[in-house]
Amino acid sequence: MERIYLDNNATTIVDPKVFQVMEPYFVQMYGNPNSLHSFGSEVKPALAQAMEQLYAGINASDEDDIIVNSCATEGNNTVIMSAYYDLIRNGDKNHIITSSVEHPAVGETCRFLESLGVEVTYLPVNQEGIVSVEDVKAAITPRTALASIMWANNETGMIFPIKEIAYACRNRGVLFHTDAVQAIGKLQVNVQDVPVDYLTFSAHKFHGPKGVGGLYIREGVPMVPLLHGGEHMGGLRSGTVNVAGMVGMGMAMELAVENLGYEIREVRRLRDKLEDALLALPDIIVVGSRSQRTPNTILASIRGVEGEALIWDLNRHGIAVSTGSACASESLEANPIISAIGADKDLAHTGVRFSLSRFTTEQEIDKVIALLPKVIGRLRDISSTYATPGPACQMPEPQ
Numbered sequence: 319m320e321r322i323y324l325d326n327n328a329t330t331i332v333d334p335k336v337f338q339v340m341e342p343y344f345v346q347m348y349g350n351p352n353s354l355h356s357f358g359s360e361v362k363p364a365l366a367q368a369m370e371q372l373y374a375g376i377n378a379s380d381e382d383d384i385i386v387n388s389c390a391t392e393g394n395n396t397v398i399m400s401a402y403y404d405l406i407r408n409g410d411k412n413h414i415i416t417s418s419v420e421h422p423a424v425g426e427t428c429r430f431l432e433s434l435g436v437e438v439t440y441l442p443v444n445q446e447g448i449v450s451v452e453d454v455k456a457a458i459t460p461r462t463a464l465a466s467i468m469w470a471n472n473e474t475g476m477i478f479p480i481k482e483i484a485y486a487c488r489n490r491g492v493l494f495h496t497d498a499v500q501a502i503g504k505l506q507v508n509v510q511d512v513p514v515d516y517l518t519f520s521a522h523k524f525h526g527p528k529g530v531g532g533l534y535i536r537e538g539v540p541m542v543p544l545l546h547g548g549e550h551m552g553g554l555r556s557g558t559v560n561v562a563g564m565v566g567m568g569m570a571m572e573l574a575v576e577n578l579g580y581e582i583r584e585v586r587r588l589r590d591k592l593e594d595a596l597l598a599l600p601d602i603i604v605v606g607s608r609s610q611r612t613p614n615t616i617l618a619s620i621r622g623v624e625g626e627a628l629i630w631d632l633n634r635h636g637i638a639v640s641t642g643s644a645c646a647s648e649s650l651e652a653n654p655i656i657s658a659i660g661a662d663k664d665l666a667h668t669g670v671r672f673s674l675s676r677f678t679t680e681q682e683i684d685k686v687i688a689l690l691p692k693v694i695g696r697l698r699d700i701s702s703t704y705a706t707p708g709p710a711c712q713m714p715e716p717q
């Protein structure tokens with residue numbers, strides 16, 4: 319059976335060009351870059367080039383740092399724990415600001431710090447699923463150590479006003495971190511234009527390998543390492559460098575920037591084609607306006623159809639989608655994002671996320687469009703809660 323992959327916000331295929339540059343560092347040039355002999359020294363030029371690609375990809379200046387780690391979960395933990403060690407445990411701060419729709423790598427790390435006595439403000443989102451910069455400003459106190467707000471949400475694709483939030487934090491002397499995992503390769507990320515202090519990303523979200531990520535640290539801002547035990551990454555992240563992974567991530571970053579125009583035009587066109595077909599069916603809503611959304615993502619709520627049921631039915635036809643972050647895929651709980659925007663309980667159990675990539679083809683989208691009415695119709699026919707097409711789905715009234 320031909321399979322169609324529409325879960326790119328969970329992970330992406332490694333671009334063949336990325337795999338090609340990685341391969342030699344598994345079986346030919348496999349030395350440890352810290353070794354003094356030729357096996358170690360021969361890999362250094364590739365690491366230097368990869369670092370240049372990462373700096374160029376987010377327009378970082380030479381004075382800034384980018385540390386290569388294992389993933390965005392590690393990067394998010396590193397930033398938040400650094401704020402705790404440096405500013406809260408050893409300083410006079412005791413407050414962190416984040417949003418109620420962050421990836422668990424931020425949300426659960428903040429909850430862990432609450433167990434250590436840190437005060438955390440979880441900002442709400444509006445019915446579009448977006449955090450307001452006014453809410454960030456209002457939440458800042460003299461004891462706020464850090465604000466951490468994602469650039470784009472992994473379930474809805476909604477893009478947050480990060481430039482405004484970054485300036486609001488800078489003007490009030492608060493360090494600002496953004497989780498840019500769902501932004502790299504989908505919108506322009508320029509740290510000269512957007513004054514973030516920390517920024518995290520993960521290679522497997524933009525056609526690089528799993529198990530390698532990056533943490534950007536602006537010159538002069540504090541960083542207490544999470545991992546100790548060696549001088550790797552200037553002592554900011556100990557552990558033998560994942561040479562092949564770093565080389566692959568550098569190339570993936572270069573290609574992500576190179577293909578941004580295609581993503582914004584062509585991937586968006588295919589996403590809109592699929593979204594239009596979904597909205598032509600009765601009792602379906604999509605979270606958030608397209609103009610405020612990453613070009614590849616649709617979070618749809620399909621009245622009368624449990625999200626998991628639709629996933630399994632589509633999976634039987636070879637189509638891969640998800641109810642949201644893979645981390646939550648096993649749970650049958652209401653989709654927290656749809657709940658957060660104020661939609662009713664029934665809708666919150668019917669969320670399904672479609673996320674495309676530059677490798678998605680028009681033929682694949684056409685096949686999914688042809689199949690959806692049958693799959694949704696079958697599930698509604700056997701649903702105990704869905705009788706006939708209800709009133710056109712209304713987004714909840716603004717509170």
Ligand SMILES: Cc1ncc(COP(=O)(O)O)c(CNc2co[nH]c2=O)c1O
Pocket residue numbers: 327328329389390391392421423468470471472473497499500520531642643644645
């Ligand atoms: C915004 C965001 N931050 C952090 C992470 C964690 O990245 P990792 O540490 O490299 O895994 C993810 C992964 N998000 C998803 C993983 O599966 N479905 C998702 O939406 C994410 O979307």
